[in-house]
Amino acid sequence: MKIAFTTTGDSPDSPLDPRFGRATGFLVYDTDKDAFEAFSNNQNLNAVQGAGIQAAQNLASLGVEALVTGHCGPKAFTVLSRAGIKVYNTGLATVSGALNAFRNGELTAAESADSESHWV
Amino acid sequence: MRELVVISGKGGTGKTSVAASLAVLSDRPVIADCDVDAADLHLVFQPVVRERSEFYSGHRAVIRRNICTGCGACRNVCRFDAVGMVDTAPGDSVYFIDSTACEGCGACVRFCPAGAIDFPERHCGQWMVSDTRVGPMVHGRLGTAAENSGRLVSLIRSEARRVANADDRRSIIIDGPPGIGCPVIASVTGATMVLVVTEPTLSGEHDLKRVMELTAHFQIPTWVAMNKWDINPEITLRVEREAAASGAKLAGRIRYDPGVTEAQMNGRAVVETDAPSAYDMAKIWDNLGFQA
Amino acid sequence: MRLVVASGKGGTGKTTVAVNLAKSWGSPVQLLDCDVEAPNTRLFLGGTMLESQVVTISVPEVNEALCNGCGECSRFCEYSAMACVAGKAMVFVSMCHSCGGCSLVCPTGAISEVESRIGTIVTSSFGKTTLLEGILDVGSTMAPQLIRRLKSLVKSGVPAILDSPPGTSCPVVTTMKGADFVILVTEPTPFGLHDLTLAVATTRELGLPFGVVVNRLGIGDDRVHSYCATEHIQVLLEIPDDRRIAEAYSRGELMVDVLPEYAGLFAGLRRELEKR
Ligand code: SF4
Ligand code: SF4
Numbered sequence: 001m002k003i004a005f006t007t008t009g010d011s012p013d014s015p016l017d018p019r020f021g022r023a024t025g026f027l028v029y030d031t032d033k034d035a036f037e038a039f040s041n042n043q044n045l046n047a048v049q050g051a052g053i054q055a056a057q058n059l060a061s062l063g064v065e066a067l068v069t070g071h072c073g074p075k076a077f078t079v080l081s082r083a084g085i086k087v088y089n090t091g092l093a094t095v096s097g098a099l100n101a102f103r104n105g106e107l108t109a110a111e112s113a114d115s116e117s118h119w120v
Numbered sequence: 121m122r123e124l125v126v127i128s129g130k131g132g133t134g135k136t137s138v139a140a141s142l143a144v145l146s147d148r149p150v151i152a153d154c155d156v157d158a159a160d161l162h163l164v165f166q167p168v169v170r171e172r173s174e175f176y177s178g179h180r181a182v183i184r185r186n187i188c189t190g191c192g193a194c195r196n197v198c199r200f201d202a203v204g205m206v207d208t209a210p211g212d213s214v215y216f217i218d219s220t221a222c223e224g225c226g227a228c229v230r231f232c233p234a235g236a237i238d239f240p241e242r243h244c245g246q247w248m249v250s251d252t253r254v255g256p257m258v259h260g261r262l263g264t265a266a267e268n269s270g271r272l273v274s275l276i277r278s279e280a281r282r283v284a285n286a287d288d289r290r291s292i293i294i295d296g297p298p299g300i301g302c303p304v305i306a307s308v309t310g311a312t313m314v315l316v317v318t319e320p321t322l323s324g325e326h327d328l329k330r331v332m333e334l335t336a337h338f339q340i341p342t343w344v345a346m347n348k349w350d351i352n353p354e355i356t357l358r359v360e361r362e363a364a365a366s367g368a369k370l371a372g373r374i375r376y377d378p379g380v381t382e383a384q385m386n387g388r389a390v391v392e393t394d395a396p397s398a399y400d401m402a403k404i405w406d407n408l409g410f411q412a
Numbered sequence: 413m414r415l416v417v418a419s420g421k422g423g424t425g426k427t428t429v430a431v432n433l434a435k436s437w438g439s440p441v442q443l444l445d446c447d448v449e450a451p452n453t454r455l456f457l458g459g460t461m462l463e464s465q466v467v468t469i470s471v472p473e474v475n476e477a478l479c480n481g482c483g484e485c486s487r488f489c490e491y492s493a494m495a496c497v498a499g500k501a502m503v504f505v506s507m508c509h510s511c512g513g514c515s516l517v518c519p520t521g522a523i524s525e526v527e528s529r530i531g532t533i534v535t536s537s538f539g540k541t542t543l544l545e546g547i548l549d550v551g552s553t554m555a556p557q558l559i560r561r562l563k564s565l566v567k568s569g570v571p572a573i574l575d576s577p578p579g580t581s582c583p584v585v586t587t588m589k590g591a592d593f594v595i596l597v598t599e600p601t602p603f604g605l606h607d608l609t610l611a612v613a614t615t616r617e618l619g620l621p622f623g624v625v626v627n628r629l630g631i632g633d634d635r636v637h638s639y640c641a642t643e644h645i646q647v648l649l650e651i652p653d654d655r656r657i658a659e660a661y662s663r664g665e666l667m668v669d670v671l672p673e674y675a676g677l678f679a680g681l682r683r684e685l686e687k688r
Contacts, residue, residue: 022274050492050507057486060497075504083497130450131578132423136603157579158421158610160603178490199512220585220618223556225511226490264614267582298422298578301449302553322664323427323452330450330550351655352662376655381631384602 001031003102004059005095006069010038012096018070021052027095028064052076059085066109068098074113089114121281123311124410127296127304128318129327131158134347135317137380139295140164140389141401142315143254147411150287151252152280152294153259154273154307156245161295164389167250167257175260175272176241178224181217187236188214194228194237203228220264242266247276249283256283270302277307291411300330308334313341313410315371316363319348320355328359332366343371345404350376372404413571415685416591418615419598420607422578425627425651426597428661430575431456432668436678440540442570446587447577448531448546448558455664459538467546467561468527469510469554474501478522485514485523506551530554533562542570555583563590580614588615593688594622595648601632605639612645621688625681628653649681 006023007014017023026039039062041055056076059067060083067080068088080087088107092098101107126139140161143151153161181202183194190213195203202221207213217228217237229237244267247260258280260272280292294311297303308314314335318324328344335342344363349356360370379395391398417430431453434443445453472485472494481499486492493508494501505528515523531548546562548555555577566572576587588594594615598608608624615622623646626636630653640647651657651667651674660670668675 050504053492053495053504053507057495057497075507078504079495079497079502082495082500082502130423131421157581158607160421160606163602163606197512197516199510221589223509223511224490225509225513226488227511227513227516230488230513230517262581264580264585264610264617269581299449300550319662321662322455324662326452326455327450348658351658355662376658378631381601385633387602 001066002062002064003029003031003066003068003099004062004064005029005098007095012036012094012099014095016068016070016090016092016095016098018091020067020069020072020076021050021055023055023069026059028062029099050075053079056080056083056085059083066102068102068107071114072110077110077113121284121290121292122410123277123292123294124313124315124408125294125296125308125311126315126317127308127331128298128316129300129331130323131298133317133319133324134374134380135298136160136164136295137384137390138315138317138345138347138374138401138404139293141391141398142405143293144389144391145402145405146291146293148289149255149291149293150280150284150289151255151257152276152292153257154276154303155295155297156260156262156269156272156276156303157297159259159261161257162259163384164387165252165254165257166387167248167252167259169248169250171249173247174243175245175247175275177244177267177271178242179226179239180219180222180224180242181226181228182238182240183214183216184236184238185214185216187234189234189236190214191233193231193233197227197231200225245272247272247279249279255289256287258283269297270306273297273303273306300327300334304331304334305338308340309338311340313343313408315343315345315408316368317345317347318359320346320352320359322355325355325359325362328363332363332368336367342368343408344368345371345374347374348376349373371407372400374400374404413685414566414574414590414592415572416574416576416588416594418576418584418588418594418596418611419578420580420596420609420611421603424597424599424604424607426578427453427456427575428667429595429597429625429627430573432666432674432678433681434541434573435539435666436668436675437540437571437682438679440542440570442566442572443541443543444562444566444572444574445543445545446559446562446574446583448548448555448562448583449577451545451547453543453575454536454545456666457536457538457541457543459536459543461534461536463535465533466529467531467533467558468529469508469557470512470525471505471508471510471528472503472514472523473526474503475522475524476500478520480520482519484517484519488513488517509554510557531558533565556586559583559586580610584614585618588618588620591620593685594620595625596622597625597627598636599628599631600626600634600636602635604632605636608636608639612643623648625649625651627651648684649677651677
């Protein structure tokens with residue numbers, strides 16, 4: 001199973017980026033391989049609008065099944081749920097901290113989007 | 121990090137004068153001018169620019185004249201009347217794109233059979249990090265016909281946070297955009313508190329209602345200040361009651377004071393002068409308890 | 413004649429000028445409230461509502477039976493109004509600019525267009541003035557589309573006064589295009605001057621003739637006037653700073669109604685404009 005984390009860095013100790021669509025990048029953890037892979041989210045930074053929708057499509061094409069992030073807007077959430085990706089919102093500081101919480105079952109999947117703006 | 125955003129339902133209510141004074145009264149602030157359509161705060165703080173960056177958003181179509189065969193495919197697909205024609209020689213013409221009408225949809229680019237249309241990123245403005253007598257200031261400027269001030273607003277806010285972190289400052293005073301559109305949403309989401317500066321006029325009352333719906337929606341603690349309250353004490357009272365009933369706290373009243381314009385002419389914040397309304401603004405700052 | 417009343421920022425008295433000018437025009441005139449995000453002209457006018465019409469734009473609709481999930485539409489759309497996941501395309505109507513591109517690029521003909529609401533246009537009349545007011549639905553960002561529709565309703569042969577949104581962004585440019593003359597309203601203050609220079613730049617970029625109205629004359633200094641002199645910009649009208657005007661405005665009353673001494677100013681402005 002692949003789990004995506006939004007982050008401003010590229011290692012498990014990097015901070016978790018609270019933004020989804022305009023996150024600096026993603027770290028995707030593969031539970032089968034026990035390995036992280038980094039993806040930049042650069043192409044979305046200058047998007048006119050809808051960065052969350054684009055980012056959600058990208059995650060879908062990477063075969064991700066879960067997303068751990070700070071906040072996720074309604075449009076991105078719609079795309080993610082259509083793609084069968086569960087969203088976990090957390091305020092935890094780092095990717096590794098969030099991964100531990102995820103593994104220990106401390107995070108619950110969101111029922112709906114928790115942020116409104118399409119920029120944040 | 122604490123962020124105070126000063127907004128106004130409509131423009132011209134004295135929002136910028138209030139924001140400037142609050143910035144002067146606060147301890148080690150970072151100032152952010154998010155009124156990017158008509159940024160005026162720099163007139164009060166005369167910033168010295170430290171860094172300048174270009175702001176791009178979306179794309180625009182540009183026809184290369186030497187390749188255009190004049191077939192008209194672009195004009196047929198464009199729904200924004202952005203394609204015009206120029207005569208290059210008698211009986212010969214090529215097309216061009218009116219950049220002020222182009223919405224950047226890319227249909228012409230895709231359907232030009234000659235591949236004559238480029239699609240560069242659209243330069244929409246600039247943003248700057250500067251130094252002022254009060255502290256660092258992040259501000260921006262949007263070009264003519266540029267859209268997407270919402271994105272520039274978010275950019276300025278996140279830069280202000282970066283600057284604050286780097287300089288160990290804990291408060292950001294934001295001069296927000298007017299209205300209730302996307303730029304305003306971008307300026308208030310996730311902020312610590314919002315101060316709405318309004319006037320006792322029918323349109324002020326009308327617009328305040330819409331702003332309050334917005335801040336309630338995003339669950340941001342909201343304060344209301346009545347500027348020029350003595351122009352119409354009756355409406356002032358009514359608006360204050362309505363604001364309080366819909367969950368806002370009253371930050372105070374500012375009297376009608378020519379000293380506000382006077383301060384502006386001297387490039388000062390009102391509280392840096394002895395204008396009578398300086399007292400009113402100081403009181404508002406105390407009431408907000410933003411740094412308390 | 414098509415006149416646009418604009419200003420670099422809000423609150424300079426743009427609506428005041430537009431409404432008072434319309435009211436004192438004398439013969440039939442059309443007034444368009446193009447400030448579709450915050451229309452408030454009607455607060456000053458009352459009048460009888462004649463008609464209200466819904467404004468729509470064409471947006472895509474996907475026929476899932478024909479869609480093969482190729483994703484062409486979502487790759488094409490510059491506004492991320494389409495996404496393609498789990499083998500099917502989906503539409504985010506509120507983000508669609510109605511460019512029509514997705515239906516052209518879809519290889520299977522799965523996309524057709526349907527109408528989607530962005531706002532309303534209300535027509536009302538008071539005296540000799542017909543007011544056309546554009547009201548954008550809350551949450552819609554398609555102001556230029558609504559303004560274009562509003563402008564298409566102008567009857568030729570009757571002068572039109574367009575009350576522009578403030579600023580210099582897209583909706584303002586959309587309002588200004590095709591104008592015969594632009595009136596820029598400002599205040600004689602440093603903020604007013606700075607915002608005026610932005611509005612002047614926009615108007616010049618569009619190649620439109622324009623002049624300036626100075627509102628609340630007496631509150632600041634003469635920097636706006638010297639700027640206009642150096643730039644060879646005509647000052648068409650000066651409205652003095654009079655607390656009674658502010659008070660009338662606060663009650664939603666018109667200057668030319670309650671302070672008849674100012675009616676002459678607007679009659680003069682009309683004559684000035686008709687010289688052009
Ligand atoms: S282009 Fe047509 S077939 Fe391809 S995903 Fe879009 S709607 Fe479906
Ligand atoms: S019509 Fe244009 S803007 Fe609308 S969804 Fe299709 S491609 Fe996007």
